[in-house]
Amino acid sequence: MAEGNGVFPPDNLKAEFDGIVARYPKKTAALIPILMRLQEEFQHITTEDMDGLAAYLDTTPAHVLGVVTFYTMFSQKKRGKHHIYLCKTLSCHIRGAEELLSLFEEKLGVKAHSGDASGDGEFSIDTGECLGLCEQAPCVLVDDQAIGNITPEMVDQIIEELRG
Amino acid sequence: MSLKPTNILLRGMEKESSATIENYISEDGYKALEKALKEMKPEEIVAEVAKARIRGRGGAGFEAGRKWGFLPKGVDKPVYLACNADESEPGTFKDRHIMEHCPHRLLEGCLLACYAIGSKTGYIYVRGEFPGAQQSLWRAIDEAHEKGYMGEKILGTDFSCEIYVHTGAGAYVCGEETGMLSSIEGGRGHPRLKPPFPAVEGLFRCPTIVNNVETLSNVPFVIHEGADAFLALGTDDTPGPKLFCVSGHVEKPGCYEFEAGANLKELLEHCGGVWKGRKLKGIIPGGASAHILKPDEIDVSMDFGSMARAGSILGSAGMIVLDETTCIVELLRNALEFFAHESCGQCTPCREGTGWAKKIVTRIEAGEGTMEDIDKLWEVADNFEGMGGKTICALADAAAWPTKSYVEKFRDEFEEHVRLGRCPMKG
Numbered sequence: 307m308a309e310g311n312g313v314f315p316p317d318n319l320k321a322e323f324d325g326i327v328a329r330y331p332k333k334t335a336a337l338i339p340i341l342m343r344l345q346e347e348f349q350h351i352t353t354e355d356m357d358g359l360a361a362y363l364d365t366t367p368a369h370v371l372g373v374v375t376f377y378t379m380f381s382q383k384k385r386g387k388h389h390i391y392l393c394k395t396l397s398c399h400i401r402g403a404e405e406l407l408s409l410f411e412e413k414l415g416v417k418a419h420s421g422d423a424s425g426d427g428e429f430s431i432d433t434g435e436c437l438g439l440c441e442q443a444p445c446v447l448v449d450d451q452a453i454g455n456i457t458p459e460m461v462d463q464i465i466e467e468l469r470g
Numbered sequence: 471m472s473l474k475p476t477n478i479l480l481r482g483m484e485k486e487s488s489a490t491i492e493n494y495i496s497e498d499g500y501k502a503l504e505k506a507l508k509e510m511k512p513e514e515i516v517a518e519v520a521k522a523r524i525r526g527r528g529g530a531g532f533e534a535g536r537k538w539g540f541l542p543k544g545v546d547k548p549v550y551l552a553c554n555a556d557e558s559e560p561g562t563f564k565d566r567h568i569m570e571h572c573p574h575r576l577l578e579g580c581l582l583a584c585y586a587i588g589s590k591t592g593y594i595y596v597r598g599e600f601p602g603a604q605q606s607l608w609r610a611i612d613e614a615h616e617k618g619y620m621g622e623k624i625l626g627t628d629f630s631c632e633i634y635v636h637t638g639a640g641a642y643v644c645g646e647e648t649g650m651l652s653s654i655e656g657g658r659g660h661p662r663l664k665p666p667f668p669a670v671e672g673l674f675r676c677p678t679i680v681n682n683v684e685t686l687s688n689v690p691f692v693i694h695e696g697a698d699a700f701l702a703l704g705t706d707d708t709p710g711p712k713l714f715c716v717s718g719h720v721e722k723p724g725c726y727e728f729e730a731g732a733n734l735k736e737l738l739e740h741c742g743g744v745w746k747g748r749k750l751k752g753i754i755p756g757g758a759s760a761h762i763l764k765p766d767e768i769d770v771s772m773d774f775g776s777m778a779r780a781g782s783i784l785g786s787a788g789m790i791v792l793d794e795t796t797c798i799v800e801l802l803r804n805a806l807e808f809f810a811h812e813s814c815g816q817c818t819p820c821r822e823g824t825g826w827a828k829k830i831v832t833r834i835e836a837g838e839g840t841m842e843d844i845d846k847l848w849e850v851a852d853n854f855e856g857m858g859g860k861t862i863c864a865l866a867d868a869a870a871w872p873t874k875s876y877v878e879k880f881r882d883e884f885e886e887h888v889r890l891g892r893c894p895m896k897g
Binding site for chain 1 (some may be wrong): 602
């Protein structure tokens with residue numbers, strides 16, 4: 307369990323998860339929305355949580371694992387407190403996304419798709435498929451914040467602001 | 471058709487308060503719902519939407535009213551509405567604009583659709599990469615409940631309805647309607663064989679209508695102003711207003727609203743033309759899946775029929791403008807990395823073919839390809855093009871169309887990479 311207390315859902319999320327389940331005629335339909343909240347809350351999906359969630363939704367751990375591995379926004383390795391998706395698809399690619407990726411990787415000291423977070427646990431980065439922000443290319447999505455029209459000069463400032 | 475601006479789908483978006491229910495109501499918002507619930511029967515809504523011939527704005531262009539008419543009669547099962555907001559086609563961002571700036575128009579469209587099809591529950595499947603759109607919709611749902619436009623006994627009538635946002639988690643294939651249904655049910659986003667079509671057996675094995683965000687956002691106008699007002703806009707092929715997403719090497723990228731059938735060349739000029747005073751190399755007109763158009767092919771009307779006659783697709787109307795410095799081989803490598811990554815893996819031609827094509831084009835880009843590779847690339851794509859029924863969904867076609875058209879129209883550039891053993895654009 308994310309907090310290691312062996313109870314699923316964790317106390318602080320139980321009411322919210324029960325509310326999600328209530329939206330659907332079948333419990334399993336709540337799987338992806340709940341996994342998204344777990345990912346957001348704990349920066350990764352643990353085996354314990356997958357087992358707990360499977361029992362909570364009356365499905366199997368294998369089914370949950372199959373879903374976790376299908377979608378790119380779930381990670382079984384702990385991501386940074388701030389996870390950066392850098393769009394690398396067409397519109398961003400032709401407006402300098404590759405150069406930005408190298409800059410972010412260099413400044414954060416962490417590689418995309420390594421599954422690693424930076425030494426201080428603050429950041430991780432992946433390239434993402436088209437983020438649907440093409441009019442602001444090149445762009446990133448950090449947590450729930452979209453940042454567009456990024457120039458190489460802005461990278462330091464973006465990282466500093468996230469560091470808070 | 472020349473450019474004729476409309477102010478329907480994104481009406482009011484220039485205002486800071488555009489997403490609020492107060493603003494929406496001040497612009498005749500929810501009047502269509504009131505009219506429908508108090509004066510019209512569900513079948514009259516279906517008939518009016520069918521009369522307006524709203525072609526599906528997700529890219530397939532199927533008429534919404536006809537789709538609604540496919541619901542089986544007399545089935546003792548709940549009916550669901552599933553709004554497709556998994557806007558993931560590279561180069562497309564119109565649905566995000568609607569959801570972030572005008573969420574109530576979409577909600578009103580969903581409520582009208584639910585009333586028309588006899589549904590009490592609708593799910594809006596918003597991709598996980600759109601947290602802003604999800605938050606905007608949830609806020610709007612709360613507001614609609616407070617004002618009595620959603621929930622039990624809406625506006626004092628017997629119609630009760632709930633709309634929920636359902637988040638995706640990063641998978642392009644969930645934009646395919648049955649992949650989306652699999653995802654809502656809590657599974658991997660695997661598309662399903664059709665038939666049965668969703669209208670007969672969809673979400674939770676119940677009759678389900680699937681419509682795109684922009685499609686549903688047209689419904690309030692059709693009901694409030696009437697189908698004739700809708701038919702007066704656009705072209706006979708594609709009536710109504712249309713959102714165009716313009717990005718890439720262009721001076722003023724953005725989301726623009728015009729009558730459907732806007733001229734592509736004039737649209738490019740409207741957006742300030744190619745950036746930095748450079749020359750145009752080509753335009754991808756309908757999202758990354760679309761066949762590329764060369765500069766002498768862009769004097770075309772952006773409706774479904776005209777784009778098909780021009781050898782491409784209107785698709786999601788995501789236009790990516792390419793200037794003369796663009797390497798087409800590199801562009802195709804980027805596109806094929808995308809499609810190979812997003813193939814769900816169920817069908818062999820798509821799973822193996824997209825990866826194979828990606829390897830070939832990567833080799834050519836690196837200067838390690840042969841002339842035979844260029845033919846092989848085209849043949850591989852021709853092979854996984856699934857219109858002959860080789861694959862469950864159209865993802866393989868989406869990868870084949872750019873591959874074949876880039877090779878056909880820019881073959882000299884592929885050959886140049888082979889001859890020089892490097893990219894000619896990079897000196």
